[in-house]
Amino acid sequence: MFGARCLLRALRSCTSAPCPRHKPSARLSVRDALGARSTNGERVKVQGWIRSVRSQKEVLFLHVNDGSSLESLQVVADSSFDSRELAFGSSVEVQGQLVKSPSKKQNVELKAEKIEIVGNCDAKAFPLKYKERHPLEYLRQYPHLRCRTNALGSILRIRSEATAAIHSFFKDSGFVHIHTPIITSNDCEGAGELFQVEPSSKIKVPEENFFNVPAFLTVSGQLHLEVMSGAFTQVFTFGPTFRAENSQSRRHLAEFYMVEAEISFVESLQDLMQVMEGLFKTATMMVLSNCTEDVELCHKFIAPGQKDRLEHMLKNNFLIISYTEAVEILKQASQNFTFTPEVAAVDLLVPGVGELFGGSLREERYHFLEQQLARSGLTEAYQWYLDLRRFGSVPHGGFGMGFERYLQCILGIDNIKDVIPFPRFTHSCVL
């Protein structure tokens, strides 16, 4: 930091130094080019990666994609531009005129006047092959390249949009967003599956904890949200949570994202269920309307039938059944269960994914909590939690939604490793 404040003081006494500004370029994203309303032959510059090359007698067709949309922009060039380097996977900069396309396949196309190869791509070494639809399992081997395929491109654009939709649902509903901590000294929850955090062995002083106490990666922001719900009434968090579970299942990760909400002055589970249903439906409708093509790709090529199932969920009220009813249904089911059926009243179960939401009203009776903590010898460590019930306590409750499971649910993606950019699980932490 080398005396930055001194530098700033010095700077402020400078007289008007010349201030070079960058002029706006004629650069256009593929998405904007495709969405151009009028095509009066304006000259534009488009940059991206070649997705296909088709060479005819006198004309060369390229499809250029820059990740701003699933659809690529068709570039039409004189065959004199043809070159071995204009290959699948290469990066290019194309300048030319944006014109109305004579084909029905697209509205506009780019009539190339200049094509510059920015970076070559060795087709033999490149693990993604031209015109092949690689299975998702195959792509998992290449976490640094799989985002360049249609499937992962669509899934990750949807993930980005869903993130924004969830933030916007809570903001519009008056919730305050809280960054609950990742490193925590709370260890009472799920103690068997915690990751512990210590300074790297290279610098560790063995007899001393960095934080003075053992520190762990969070398994839930619930307790911290409970703190905040005592001030802001409605709060939410959306961040990473961790489980040191030895699981290779298609629904579990060691690092995954949770959307958690906590609400004060709730009167019943109905209050929570209303927010859960609102969150699911509002966010999903936003994703469907903002990522139509991307969602269609998933529903068409990855999970046929998912579209109908999703529409059914969105159109109908969520089915609410009591604990007693659920147990009755389970008893009548023809299958045997490994575990004794026990259904929490505010779990939300969805087809294909299972438990998507879990929520509950929190214990607010001071003396009951005090006894429970005393029994576990945790009174001192959790005095702060008791304090919340001691000073202006309110009935409150909340829920958590697994974000990756949410994406699996709306898109019909079978394996959770395909809806997160860099999956972490037992025996695997690549990149």
Next chain:
Amino acid sequence: MFGARCLLRALRSCTSAPCPRHKPSARLSVRDALGARSTNGERVKVQGWIRSVRSQKEVLFLHVNDGSSLESLQVVADSSFDSRELAFGSSVEVQGQLVKSPSKKQNVELKAEKIEIVGNCDAKAFPLKYKERHPLEYLRQYPHLRCRTNALGSILRIRSEATAAIHSFFKDSGFVHIHTPIITSNDCEGAGELFQVEPSSKIKVPEENFFNVPAFLTVSGQLHLEVMSGAFTQVFTFGPTFRAENSQSRRHLAEFYMVEAEISFVESLQDLMQVMEGLFKTATMMVLSNCTEDVELCHKFIAPGQKDRLEHMLKNNFLIISYTEAVEILKQASQNFTFTPEVAAVDLLVPGVGELFGGSLREERYHFLEQQLARSGLTEAYQWYLDLRRFGSVPHGGFGMGFERYLQCILGIDNIKDVIPFPRFTHSCVL
């Protein structure tokens, strides 16, 4: 999960079960009550915590706050409602008529017809005292209660708004949001300050790494964003980053939030600087317009003078000086520097905080990178990084902005521990 899929199959065959819906209540947030346009004496219910009590001969005035805004709602009640339990910090539910206030201090007030004490607050034990403006240092001792003060309430609402503003700036600019991983096997950057992650000692199998390789908490999402910029052109991440630094400074935390962006096809540092300036100004303008009162509180009581400094920054173009110019200025400064001055071309320095942004163009020459990695014996571990330059490489660059420092900068908050809900630093990981 106990056979959730079976349950679902069973559920789907249910005939129309009764589906209880919760009726919308007349509940109003304090913010909405204060913003009510017309006050035709409608009956409403407001819930929150008592911030002040004033008892006159025949009338009782309460101020009730629910965290939805800095301002509290004035409740006017008959003195028959007076009770020892209606005290500072208690939680209450008030029902009554929303009416125009005769006082100029507020537009509306709530004429109480029913007041219910939800939770008492023992004034003697409660660390927050009525009518006292506690110093921020004092409040740091009570991370579970400090959010109930005006100061922390405002700061955390602003933090929530700033988070939304940053997401919205990038979304509107066409960036794709990426959740870069928290746990990573990359250890080449800042190796001396890494936190290592291992399953808690209770479950650890000593001779084996959970992930097969040593795993660390991320210090930056840059490398992962570089992967994604090869598909989406413009990407950003906004998440926690970590340093196992033994620092007690007012500008450092062990766990803090970073906003990072990576952009492909950049032509010069100017491209990056333009986005940096746009991000700072757009997000700040949004915060100022959406959190006017909260920002005013900080500028009035915590950092007088900060308002003018901020307005100056927003109105003027950021001053851009070359490395050579900066060194010249430093030479002329009257103070001695602990370190030799060395100014990176795209660091953004701001008054009071110092380095707010750091950015650079990335090395894209394959053979140069290959040599560097070979020299460090890292070729195999970073083959994936070389791959990015091997298959359709593009010039790219990016930057990172420390989110807590950003908040310190716009609000004039001296200590970084006061702009994050639960600060983590050497010797401290409370809650």
